């Protein structure tokens with residue numbers, strides 16, 4: 501997605517060979533126009549999937565998935581990392597291990613909002629090692645619902661996340677795929693070729 505790649509190039513900061521800072525438009529200050537374009541793109545890519553719920557994880561997944569849910573005309577659910585005051589034990593729980601932080605956290609979703617029969621699109625801001633997506637998939641499975649796909653804003657293709665999810669047969673759509681971060685530069689994997697129809 502060109503507008504996203506442009507934002508990454510012009511407004512992102514390469515902090516190291518494996519960390520990209522995007523807090524000026526994605527995960528601290530949010531570029532709302534760009535989020536609308538991202539939401540439109542996800543909705544287009546998953547238009548044929550009869551999505552009934554969009555599922556993400558707080559906090560940085562919320563902005564892009566909110567717009568995707570809007571254009572897919574679906575509710576958005578975000579998994580919580582801390583149980584809310586009003587949450588009881590009527591919840592699905594899974595564990596997410598963060599390689600970055602080297603800690604495991606429970607994530608929870610109320611059973612009220614995800615049921616068998618739901619066709620779920622999982623969305624997140626980053627795909628690194630795939631642990632957040634894996635935890636969200638486990639929650640969908642606990643509900644007896646199905647995962648229609650995984651939508652990622654920025655995939656770090658040099659980490660293992662895509663491989664992990666593809667091995668389990670999931671469809672992954674990443675709007676920007678980063679081949680490498682080095683010498684302060686971002687190198688993208690070239691987008692797949694798309695064919696255009698004239699009718």
Ligand code: G4P
Pocket residue numbers: 518519520521522523527557558559560561597598599600601625626627628629630631632633656661
């Ligand atoms: P994984 O879920 O794919 O296994 O990723 P990992 O454990 O490596 O990432 C943990 C957190 O770090 C996630 O956010 C993820 O979005 C974020 N992250 C991973 N790589 C990058 C990167 O290159 N740049 C930035 N800015 N973030 C990255 P989180 O801790 O859940 O935070 P938040 O969603 O509450 O903001």
